[in-house]
Amino acid sequence: MVRQAIGKGKPASRKEFDRAMDWLDRWVWVYDFVGSAVSGKVQECWEYAARKYGINHFVLDSLMKLQDVPGTDYDAQKIVMNQLNDFAKRHSVHVHLVAHSKKPDAKHPKEKVWPGELDISGSADIPNGAWNVICMWRNENKQNDSEIVRQKLRSRDLAPEDRAVEQIALAEIAKRNDAMFIVQKQRTTGEFPLCRRLWFDHGAEGSWRFRCDADFTSLTYIEET
Numbered sequence: 443m444v445r446q447a448i449g450k451g452k453p454a455s456r457k458e459f460d461r462a463m464d465w466l467d468r469w470v471w472v473y474d475f476v477g478s479a480v481s482g483k484v485q486e487c488w489e490y491a492a493r494k495y496g497i498n499h500f501v502l503d504s505l506m507k508l509q510d511v512p513g514t515d516y517d518a519q520k521i522v523m524n525q526l527n528d529f530a531k532r533h534s535v536h537v538h539l540v541a542h543s544k545k546p547d548a549k550h551p552k553e554k555v556w557p558g559e560l561d562i563s564g565s566a567d568i569p570n571g572a573w574n575v576i577c578m579w580r581n582e583n584k585q586n587d588s589e590i591v592r593q594k595l596r597s598r599d600l601a602p603e604d605r606a607v608e609q610i611a612l613a614e615i616a617k618r619n620d621a622m623f624i625v626q627k628q629r630t631t632g633e634f635p636l637c638r639r640l641w642f643d644h645g646a647e648g649s650w651r652f653r654c655d656a657d658f659t660s661l662t663y664i665e666e667t
């Protein structure tokens with residue numbers, strides 16, 4: 443989280459690290475609980491945080507971590523979705539629910555087809571009750587194709603001219619996006635889909651951020667105030 447906050451692999455100084463930690467301490471709050479929680483207790487904690495600290499974005503990752511909302515109990519899932527909507531309206535806040543997709547099949551391989559809002563695992567009331575549905579899809583083909591080329595380049599028997607061809611192929615693969623950000627439902631105006639290609643800034647010095655373009659030279663760091 444510090445890497446993402448400062449926009450690079452490591453802080454240049456202790457002062458920069460402390461500034462990032464101060465920012466996280468101010469803006470990020472964590473429900474400190476180990477194991478499966480109870481939905482009512484979580485929402486009680488949220489209400490306290492909304493009233494006392496003015497927190498306006500709440501993230502629940504995910505319904506699977508609520509012991510009173512089993513994956514096969516669609517009625518319980520519907521009740522929680524209604525409670526989350528009521529909580530958001532009552533306190534004028536945003537609730538972000540992380541939901542996983544159903545298992546892909548041979549006709550819809552995850553490497554080629556991203557899931558839609560009807561592919562969310564669990565009750566249909568999850569996408570139906572949500573004001574917005576956003577899909578984050580990882581482009582696994584890029585990783586697979588890149589590894590195939592790297593394996594060829596590791597071979598000591600590869601001829602120089604073939605090595606040059608594979609290096610060009612690797613450079614072309616690197617230009618592909620790492621993920622997709624797809625808005626699949628938007629209740630306010632009904633406008634969708636909105637798609638954005640994303641690149642992940644990985645590596646030892648990477649920020650571990652997603653960007654809408656492959657240029658990571660203009661990252662915005664936390665400014666000193």
